[in-house]
Amino acid sequence: MARLLAFLVLLIPGIIAGYGIKLMRDTFYGIGPIDISWLQFLIGFILMVVGVGFIAGFVLYRDRKKGKIPMKKDNPKSLK
Template identity: 35%
Template sequence: MRNLIAWVLLLAVFLIAGEGLNLFRIHVVDWLAYGRAADGVISILGLILAFLGTAFLGGYVYYRDKKRGKLQREGWRGRPVTKKRLPRQR
């Protein structure tokens, strides 16, 4: 049940981001064709909606990978950075 709720939430956010891109696409064309200010405002709101949905999905994936230990710290030119270990005290 828990996984189902997570999938539904992710699907809803994905659809919201897609609708934001669709709003942006449609209203930019209308704004260029007719020059109404309302179309410009709605296109900006659609772009913000798409950005927020995409940021949420990216944050979800990042948090999940961090929780599972799949992230690796990278150094210069993508090389893995080894952790410096402190000497053991006996």
């Protein structure tokens, strides 16, 4: 059940990122729902960054929780 929930949590930002990439691609071909091309590209870029950023943050949090990422040596908290 936990794996299914994790899949659903990652599916929605993946779809958002994919739609952002589609908007940016459509800007170059001159098609799309928004008449102002630079605004369509900007919205697509923001959606892509938000979607990919959420997925990357989720994976980073999961790996830190499981101990797969070692702590940095220059971190003052790791010296304790």
